[in-house]
């Protein structure tokens with residue numbers, strides 16, 4: 001059932017969606033809505049593009065292709081930007097980059113997400129790694145796999161100048177398959193870890209003041225576990 005509370009003209013709707021997307025450098029050609037997905041067909045407004053290698057601007061379009069980029073949802077609808085991306089020929093005869101793709105300010109090179117969507121994902125990656133991050137990103141219609149969450153998490157942690165975190169991230173990377181299984185499989189060693197934690201806190205409370213025999217009794221008789 002479709003309920004229309006407001007009668008809006010196409011022009012008004014287009015204006016509203018443009019404001020929501022908030023990417024003034026994009027020229028929106030058309031917007032299509034089907035299967036709960038908003039597809040925005042767009043191209044980059046600028047007539048020229050800067051060569052990433054030598055920095056010279058070029059207007060010589062060589063070719064074009066389409067990139068699909070996920071943005072933040074608009075009114076709970078998945079939003080995809082189908083970006084018609086031009087390939088330019090570098091005009092500098094001394095430059096080894098013959099052809100390059102144009103770049104948009106809010107879309108990261110080679111990324112399938114806009115900067116806004118990536119920023120939100122990074123927040124999840126820090127606060128809620130693994131399954132919870134995936135559930136929430138699904139709710140927000142920015143679907144990612146657990147390995148993406150984990151990967152982003154590693155990148156963020158490595159960018160920071162905190163040696164301890166870097167070591168931790170590197171350690172996890174070394175055993176990435178185990179980490180991913182820990183996230184994806186229904187088995188958990190949480191109960192064992194819990195017991196280890198309990199025993200360690202009992203041991204530390206009486207450190208240097210009791211024998212192994214007392215520790216053994218405390219661990220076995222402790223009702224906290």
Ligand SMILES: [Zn+2]
Nearest residue numbers: 051054090095
């Ligand atoms: Zn160049």
